[in-house]
Amino acid sequence: MNTKGFTITEVVIVVAIIAILFAITISFQGWMRRYNVERTIREIHADLLRGRQIALSENRLVCVTLGTNSYVIKGDYSPVPDGDGDCDDQGDRIIVQRSLPYTLRNNFSNNTFNFQKDGLSNRMGHVRIEEQAYINCIDVFTTRINLGEWNGSQCIAK
Secondary structure, three states: OOOOOOOHHHHHHHHHHHHHHHHHHHHHHHHHHHHHHHHHHHHHHHHHHHHHHHHHHHOOOEEEEEOOOEEEEEEOOOOOOOOOOOOOOOOOEEEEEEEOOOOEEEOOHHHEEEEOOOOOEOOOEEEEEOOOOOOOEEEEOOOOEEEEEEOOOOEEEO
């Protein structure tokens, strides 16, 4: 007798393969989300280091303004040649301006801090993205800028 159809073993194998592929897809999506958070934090870190380097090498004030989903780093270029001690003039130059796919959190008053002419930050604090990742925050100290992982109350350097 020749019957057509699937055996229970074949059905179980197909279901198992589909379940494995689904689990791999879910795992890959989580990995990509963490990777993108880390990439974004590393870009912010690089931009902050660039702003600090410009402050030090050009002997000028550099201002950092943090938004909810963006940030701006400006140099005090107006009036020429040395600026006037703020980054509020029309002649001041934008060094970096970025929009982000994540919400930024920080503890800087007025969401701002500056790199002085000697490259030192005028305030200490942190910037973070509230997504799980190995690196998801930045600690800004007077003399350094560290990458880290947010543990719920502080940024632990990595």
